[in-house]
Amino acid sequence: MKRRRAPVSGGQVASALFDPVRKSARWARRDKLSLFLLVASVVLTFLFFSLLGSIGPDSPGRQVPLSQLTSLVRGGDVTRATLLDQDARVVVDATNGEQLWAAYPQSDAQTANLVRTLSLSGTTVNVDQQSGKPARQILVQFLLPILLLVCLFALFTRAGQDGGAGAFAGFSKFTGKGRKKGKGAPGQTTFANVAGAGESVAELREIRDYLADPTKYERVGARAPKGV
Known part of the structure; x- marks a missing residue:
């Protein structure tokens, strides 16, 4: 015997609608490394250009x-x-x-x-x-570029794993997940699951029958369906 699916209440429907918010929170926790790599890349780039002028010869006069x-x-x-x-x-x-x-x-x-x-x-x-100059030269010419390349490589690698959506791929994932679901996908809430859907369908059928043959209702003395 086929079990009848219980109607979904309004609270459950609202919970399903706001489920992406919980997914967004999970993404935020999971993607902290991408955000850190992005900030580190910006800071390293700023340091590189700030210190670049200090390693060249600079004489007054x-x-x-x-x-x-x-x-x-x-x-x-x-x-x-x-x-x-x-x-x-x-x-x-x-x-x-x-x-x-x-x-x-x-x-x-x-x-x-x-x-x-x-x-x-x-x-x-x-x-x-000029004892501090060799250290700055090593920092600007070697260490900062290497660290910047490592951060960018890790950032783009994670972006590739997330389908090319970038450091914020998790956000695009949960916003577009509903569009990827097909008809009848598991966990999808449809109109048929909502309580009261049967009454609405019955009213629509009555309107369709009336529009197809109005004289049928006139012969039996019935009134036109609600909404016509």
Whole structure:
């Protein structure tokens, strides 16, 4: 004997309608890693471009040839000189208040010769080792790009596993799930399951019969169905 399906109450219908909200909450918990990867990619990109300018040579003042700067030193027109070790540049303060700089070859002999010339002229010489610059160069040139590529690779891999919908694939999944269900799919609430559907169907049939043969109702003295 075929069991008759119990009518679905209004509360059950409302629960079925709002079930995607619970699915959204489950997706939010499940997809935290994708959100973290997305935020990490943005932060790493910002750090990369922020630190990019700090690894290049940056000297104050006006650039002049090294020969001209050496002539100024020998002529006593320089009060102080600073050697930038990592940038291979020498920055000098001229007696007229102007700052000048020149690049010098990175060889021990030439550097020693430059320092000797500065010392013999009575110029105050400082050496800036720029100790933090190599660490920044490694960070910007190697570590940040590698970390950024790893985050992007993981993010796009998860997007591919979710059908190409991206980091928010879970949201599109639960919003489009109802459209993917076919007729009579398990767990689908149809009009036939709602209490009172039988009465509505009977009324529709009466209206159809009346419209097909109105004289039939007139002969028996019946009134037109409700809604006609």
